[in-house]
Amino acid sequence: MRLQDKVAIVTGAASGMGKAIANLYAKEGAKVVVSDINLDAANKTVEDITSNGGTAIAIMANVAKEEDIQNLIDTTVNTYGTLDILVNNAGIMDNFEPAADIEDDNWERVFAINTTSVMRATRKALPIFLEKQKGVIINIASAGGLNGARAGASYTASKHAVVGFTKNTGFMYAPNGIRCNAIAPGGVETNIGASMTNINHFGIGRTQAGLAVNPRMGKSEEIANVALFLASDESSFVNGTVITADAGWTAY
Numbered sequence: 001m002r003l004q005d006k007v008a009i010v011t012g013a014a015s016g017m018g019k020a021i022a023n024l025y026a027k028e029g030a031k032v033v034v035s036d037i038n039l040d041a042a043n044k045t046v047e048d049i050t051s052n053g054g055t056a057i058a059i060m061a062n063v064a065k066e067e068d069i070q071n072l073i074d075t076t077v078n079t080y081g082t083l084d085i086l087v088n089n090a091g092i093m094d095n096f097e098p099a100a101d102i103e104d105d106n107w108e109r110v111f112a113i114n115t116t117s118v119m120r121a122t123r124k125a126l127p128i129f130l131e132k133q134k135g136v137i138i139n140i141a142s143a144g145g146l147n148g149a150r151a152g153a154s155y156t157a158s159k160h161a162v163v164g165f166t167k168n169t170g171f172m173y174a175p176n177g178i179r180c181n182a183i184a185p186g187g188v189e190t191n192i193g194a195s196m197t198n199i200n201h202f203g204i205g206r207t208q209a210g211l212a213v214n215p216r217m218g219k220s221e222e223i224a225n226v227a228l229f230l231a232s233d234e235s236s237f238v239n240g241t242v243i244t245a246d247a248g249w250t251a252y
């Protein structure tokens with residue numbers, strides 16, 4: 001098994017891509033920490049893993065809160081002794097607002113969950129990785145982090161920031177045996193749309209040019225397969241980059 005005895009944290013793992021990643025990592029031998037703001041749903045993911053012979057625990061974390069990230073990683077280390085793989089998956093959409101319609105509260109919420117949490121979790125994990133000169137960080141970016149017509153301005157900016165943070169982190173810590181990569185999924189069948197509350201008509205209309213060329217929707221399991229590759233030693237020479245998994249959407 002490709003992740004035998006590795007300890008992995010997956011945020012936003014109660015559903016969608018995070019759940020698929022957690023399940024696959026456990027199948028490949030990892031001890032998985034299922035983190036989500038919805039503890040009941042996270043426990044359901046743990047039940048799925050353990051019923052199939054895997055090892056997992058659930059930890060409630062609102063990734064927008066520094067204290068929750070501190071507790072998440074501290075509890076992981078206290079439980080399993082270390083951390084090997086950090087998957088920053090938790091994220092939300094905006095409402096397709098263009099710049100003129102952005103409200104500060106919404107901008108700050110999107111960045112807190114999509115971007116600042118990635119920095120904080122990475123910052124907390126790095127001393128663990130540096131001590132043993134080995135570790136893997138996988139950030140879930142987006143096709144919206146590579147293009148301008150996939151979401152609103154807040155989400156687009158937040159995911160572009162994740163891409164830049166990933167490249168910088170991968171470069172900075174490459175001599176220390178630490179790899180940091182991102183996955184940029186295209187349209188994937190998840191429940192992230194539930195985070196949209198009041199779609200901006202102008203914004204959604206302008207993004208139709210980009211949305212309309214999507215070849216197909218993806219499955220969470222397809223993204224999990226990419227996350228497995230990046231977590232395993234098979235990707236030992238892959239660092240500081242973004243793997244796009246979108247059926248060719250961004251090639252247009």
